[in-house]
Amino acid sequence: MPTPRIPAARVEIPAARPGRVDVAAQILGEATRLFAAHGFDGVSLADIAQAVGIRKPSLLYHFHSKDMLRRAVLETLLARWNDVLPKLLMAATSGSEQFDAVISKTLAFFIEDRDRARLILRELLDRPTELQPMIETHVRPWATLVSDYIRRGQDQGRLWIDVDPEVYVAHVTLLVLSSIATFEVIAALAPKSPANSPRVLLERHTHELLRIARTSLFRPRGRDPESTTHE
Amino acid sequence: MPTPRIPAARVEIPAARPGRVDVAAQILGEATRLFAAHGFDGVSLADIAQAVGIRKPSLLYHFHSKDMLRRAVLETLLARWNDVLPKLLMAATSGSEQFDAVISKTLAFFIEDRDRARLILRELLDRPTELQPMIETHVRPWATLVSDYIRRGQDQGRLWIDVDPEVYVAHVTLLVLSSIATFEVIAALAPKSPANSPRVLLERHTHELLRIARTSLFRPRGRDPESTTHE
DNA sequence: CCGCGTGCCTACCAAATGGTAGACAAATGC
DNA sequence: GCATTTGTCTACCATTTGGTAGGCACGCGG
Numbered sequence: 121m122p123t124p125r126i127p128a129a130r131v132e133i134p135a136a137r138p139g140r141v142d143v144a145a146q147i148l149g150e151a152t153r154l155f156a157a158h159g160f161d162g163v164s165l166a167d168i169a170q171a172v173g174i175r176k177p178s179l180l181y182h183f184h185s186k187d188m189l190r191r192a193v194l195e196t197l198l199a200r201w202n203d204v205l206p207k208l209l210m211a212a213t214s215g216s217e218q219f220d221a222v223i224s225k226t227l228a229f230f231i232e233d234r235d236r237a238r239l240i241l242r243e244l245l246d247r248p249t250e251l252q253p254m255i256e257t258h259v260r261p262w263a264t265l266v267s268d269y270i271r272r273g274q275d276q277g278r279l280w281i282d283v284d285p286e287v288y289v290a291h292v293t294l295l296v297l298s299s300i301a302t303f304e305v306i307a308a309l310a311p312k313s314p315a316n317s318p319r320v321l322l323e324r325h326t327h328e329l330l331r332i333a334r335t336s337l338f339r340p341r342g343r344d345p346e347s348t349t350h351e
Numbered sequence: 352m353p354t355p356r357i358p359a360a361r362v363e364i365p366a367a368r369p370g371r372v373d374v375a376a377q378i379l380g381e382a383t384r385l386f387a388a389h390g391f392d393g394v395s396l397a398d399i400a401q402a403v404g405i406r407k408p409s410l411l412y413h414f415h416s417k418d419m420l421r422r423a424v425l426e427t428l429l430a431r432w433n434d435v436l437p438k439l440l441m442a443a444t445s446g447s448e449q450f451d452a453v454i455s456k457t458l459a460f461f462i463e464d465r466d467r468a469r470l471i472l473r474e475l476l477d478r479p480t481e482l483q484p485m486i487e488t489h490v491r492p493w494a495t496l497v498s499d500y501i502r503r504g505q506d507q508g509r510l511w512i513d514v515d516p517e518v519y520v521a522h523v524t525l526l527v528l529s530s531i532a533t534f535e536v537i538a539a540l541a542p543k544s545p546a547n548s549p550r551v552l553l554e555r556h557t558h559e560l561l562r563i564a565r566t567s568l569f570r571p572r573g574r575d576p577e578s579t580t581h582e
Numbered sequence: 583c584c585g586c587g588t589g590c591c592t593a594c595c596a597a598a599t600g601g602t603a604g605a606c607a608a609a610t611g612c
Numbered sequence: 613g614c615a616t617t618t619g620t621c622t623a624c625c626a627t628t629t630g631g632t633a634g635g636c637a638c639g640c641g642g
Contacts, residue, residue, distance in 0.1 A: 143589085159477060161392035165630065177632080178590045186630060238476060241529070245469060246390060248536040255540065263540055280566065287559040290537045291530055298472070298529035299522055305479040306521045309486065309494055328518040335511065336563040340571065374619085395599065408602080409620050417600065 144182045146172050152193050156235035159242055160190055194243065197236055198258055204229050205258075209265060222266065223292065223333055227326055230300045237300040244297075263289045270337070279337055292333045299329060375413045377403050383424050387466035390473055391421055425474065428467055429489055435460050436489075440496060453497065454523065454564055458557055461531045468531040475528075494520045501568070510568055523564045530560060 150171040154163040165186055169179045183189040204225065211221040230237040243251050267285035274281050299306065307321045381402040385394040396417055400410045414420040435456065442452040461468040474482050498516035505512050530537065538552045 159390055159392060161390060162477065164628075166628085174589095175591060176630085177592085180631065181589065184631095241472070241533075242476060244533045244536055245473060246393065248533070251536060252539055255536065260540065282562060284555055284559040284562075286540060287555050288563070290540050291526060291556075291560060291563060294529045294533065294537060295522060295526045298525045302472075302475045302479070302525065305475055305482060305486065306525060308483055309491065309517060309521050324515055324518050325522075328515040329522060331513060331515075332519070332522060332563065332567040335567040396601085397599080405619095406621060407600085408622085411601065412619065415601095 143172070143174070143178075147174075147179055147182055147189070148192060148196055151189050152196070152235055152239065155190065155193060156238040156242070160186075160246065165189075193239070194254075197239060198254065200236075201229065201258060205262065208262065219269070219337070220330065220334065223296075223330060226293075227296055227300075227329070230296060231322070231326065234300050234303065237297045241297050241301045259293070263293070273338075278339065280339055283337060288337065295329060295332070299325060374403070374405070374409075378405075378410055378413055378420070379423060379427055382420050383427070383466055383470065386421065386424060387469040387473070391417075391477065396420075424470070425485075428470060429485065431467075432460065432489060436493065439493065450500070450568070451561065451565065454527075454561060457524075458527055458531075458560070461527060462553070462557065465531055465534065468528045472528050472532045490524070494524070504569075509570065511570055514568060519568065526560060526563070530556060 147168065151163075151168050154168055154171060157163075165176050165179055168189075169176045172179070179189075183192060208222050208225050211218050211225065263286065266289050270279055270283060270285040270288065273279035274283065274285075303322065303325065304318075307316075307318065307325070378399065382394075382399050385399055385402065396407050396410055399420075400407045403410070410420075414423060439453050439456050442449050442456065494517065497520050501510055501514060501516040501519065504510035505514065505516075534553065534556065535549075538547075538549065538556070
């Protein structure tokens with residue numbers, strides 16, 4: 121590093137860190153952000169350390185290797201997912217409103233922190249085999265539950281019979297992930313008009329995503345008055 | 352490299368490379384494959400050189416920097432896309448079969464070489480701002496054309512009026528990209544059964560993708576077998 | 583007050599990275 | 613036949629990488 125590095129002023133602010141927040145958590149946060157933005161290989165330990173405001177060895181004191189840091193990031197993400205999963209499963213019992221709720225909640229989980237979507241999409245591309253077991257344990261149950269729900273709905277005639285339940289679920293999930301992960305870029309396709317603030321654009325995107333998911337699943341209600349499935 | 356590297360046997364096979372294929376093309380091919388699989392930062396020039404069977408400096412003779420190689424890879428991809436674009440545009444004139452044809456052809460383009468989808472998805476994540484202009488020139492026209500087609504269809508009452516044309520196009524495009532790019536992993540969600548060969552699974556995926564795109568766009572034809580739909 | 587664990591640091595390391603210099607051989611043009 | 617160009621190589625380089633060694637200050641329990 122060309123910066124002469126002033127001897128780190130070893131004297132000043134000796135104990136001036138009272139309300140010191142958990143450094144490990146800070147590292148985890150910055151790592152998440154940077155991995156999501158540039159990928160695991162695109163970020164160096166020094167980058168992360170700098171973002172946190174510490175030196176590399178201090179970082180390695182908390183996480184013994186770069187790969188362990190990556191796994192920690194992933195595990196925290198999955199832990200958060202496990203927090204919301206039960207709510208999703210409870211909502212996934214019957215009716216179209218419930219279905220909407222499930223997708224909306226899933227969507228909300230990723231919109232709340234878009235890095236989640238980016239991170240997962242990256243892992244999907246970079247380490248598919250390593251991700252497989254996690255998928256198996258964390259999304260398989262959710263996916264089969266929704267699939268079963270779909271199959272029941274098909275039997276009852278409420279859903280299109282030509283839906284391929286598992287594949288449908290996979291596609292909608294992927295669509296959620298990728299459209300959130302790449303929102304900025306994709307959004308730039310539509311704008312031109314100043315009426316498109318990122319705020320309203322995101323709203324349009326999630327709304328349309330829900331519409332696609334819904335329309336391609338549910339058969340139109342008994343009769344619907346001219347046009348539309350108005351929500 | 353720890354391999355003692357036998358003096359490269361400078362004597363043997365002196366001119367034994369008559370049908371020498373274009374080395375630059377070979378490099379481009381291997382680079383495409385590796386970048387798609389591991390990302391730009393996850394691949395070293397040495398990796399690519401080894402895959403081709405040459406040394407690093409030889410590679411740098413053809414492409415003066417790693418970044419130029421990346422751009423070349425991207426440009427070749429876009430060139431191929433430009434080959435099929437006209438056909439797509441011609442097919443995008445009217446009617447639902449034509450619409451299917453457009454999506455099918457797009458799908459086929461990426462299925463023909465799945466690295467294309469992976470590559471673009473990666474660029475979308477890694478260098479969004481750099482990709483923006485390419486999107487502007489290479490997909491914007493196509494997207495607006497389809498959007499206009501949708502709007503016309505809406506006026507004629509053939510399509511759902513609550514479709515958000517631009518956003519719909521963006522989502523379907525993204526779905527194509529991501530579901531092809533991550534096919535292997537996602538496919539593993541459904542299998543369990545030995546009846547699911549990757550072959551048939553891919554067919555199921557593309558079929559369901561088309562179904563989703565179609566169903567969420569077109570209103571059911573006048574009457575359709577089985578009950579409901581028609582208002 | 584003393585020892586010890588915690589946490590951060592400087593200093594360092596071997597390996598790998600992207601890239602250059604320059605030798606050499608085979609084709610190619612004249 | 614000779615000069616030049618083309619393409620590959622070995623050898624090297626500076627920088628960056630993930631990671632280690634070990635020291636130093638602090639706080640806390642005895």
